[in-house]
Amino acid sequence: MIKKLIIYCFLIIGSVMFVYPFFWMVSASLSPENELSHLTFLPSVLTLQSYKQVLEKIPIIRSFLNSLFVSLSITAGVLIFSSMVGYALSRLRFRGRQLIFYVIIFTMTLPFQITLIPQYILMVKFTWIDTFLSLIVPYLLNSFAIIMFRQYFMSIPQDLIDAARIDGCNELQILYRILWPNSVPALITVGIITFMASWNEVLWPLIVIRNEKLMTMPQLVTLFAVGGRAESQLGAKLASATLLAIPIVLAYVFFQRYFIQSMASSGLKE
């Protein structure tokens, strides 16, 4: 009984440690600037002053829409193209298939540090700097998603595919009409991981986007914090950070189970 009590104590202390800082951030962003330096729990009055400042100083709503557009495009692209490649690798026979599989495994281990500079130069030469193309196109396919789909499709019975072929389906119809509805867990896993990764990406946007109207949300908030425009107003900084956290936290609250399962299974496959 005492042992149980101690376990619960540690678990509660632990969850406070991981959740309380976020709570403090939200409550600080809602407090008047002069109370910030000694705030520990709730301010005496709640005010939206800091949020008003953020909205006045930076195009944060626009950046939210930019991020949404970029992340959704990338996620759709990854699902469509990576499942296509995964299907070909698992179910179609062609020469060099094994070689391509090894190439994919190899690119998975390739550190991004090596391609960062030449990829930027490529964007300059394509004149994609300050366009969404530079944010989206390089991310439309990824090795991890291809491997995930390949593994998943291999577990689907060949009979299902043969039956569809006899019914006159072509390969694309087999993939999107027969395999997709039977691969919902794989689609969710790849979808969540891709969306989260692109939503939270900040290094690449910092490099290829300079026009404030085209910036993604994490990028804009970062530049607001490190550039002089927050004018060291803590409340405004924390309000912008809170706005940045809200979309993904909301998604997490609703799809919590999927988030945890997806990230755990992606980790285990490494």
Added chain:
Amino acid sequence: MKLRLKNVTGYLMISPYLIHFLVFVAFPVTFSLLLMFHRWNIISPMEFIGLNNFYRLVHDVYFWRSILNTLVFLVIHVPLQIMVALFFAELLNQNIRLRGFFRAAFFLPVVVSGVVVTMLWEQLYGYDTGLLNRLLVSIGLQKIGWLVSPQIAMPAIALMATWKNVGLYIILFLVGLQSVPSHYYEAADLEGASHWQKFWHITFPSINPTIFMVVILSTIGGFSLFIEPYIMTGGGPLNSTLSAVLYIYKQGFFYYHMGYAATLGFFFAVIILSVVALQKRFIEKETGA
């Protein structure tokens, strides 16, 4: 005929990957090999300078400093992450209520953007008004110069990174712990094994793969550290938080030394790959024996 047709569909379906690979992987890697022998600021023509970039790299104190900083990060981050994750995974593996709630709470920092976490911790780490120092003062301790002391800034970033990532490893360790058949423990109990004996001989081997994964992923993470120092310290104080990627970023996009930045990127990649290969080798040896 039918077989040929199948061949063609196969190629058609992997063609998006091939194009993507050639443009965004094969070309950049090849081009970076070329860039390493040149001086170039993108605007004026490329200038061949032979091995100058390599010579410069070997003597570049910032390059070595960033490697040392990464090591400092890893020495603190890896053991801390493993211990904290194991501790909470063990607690969650007991027969308790609200497991789902606790799991979700620990996992929250994992999903939130690193930008948010960094901006938040910058305030927690504040010297005079930061929550952590106020807590220390209130229990009668000295203030700590979290982000202003060159000795403490990198450990402080490592602590924050642990806070952000540990939720994922709690879940992974929990999966590992739950896969241990309970009759192993029952048998050990019959033999009169102690708590520690059970941990070392039953629990530890079953979570080994997860521990190695933490080591490898943290190594890659340590070399990828960017946004944390970029927002909190700009690489300071006294370059004590200058990370590998931040240094490439500065060389490339502050000074437009494309040739040198590509050289840095190449060598960091080589270091990462060799460290990970060594770790894998060590792991295989340890688990194979």
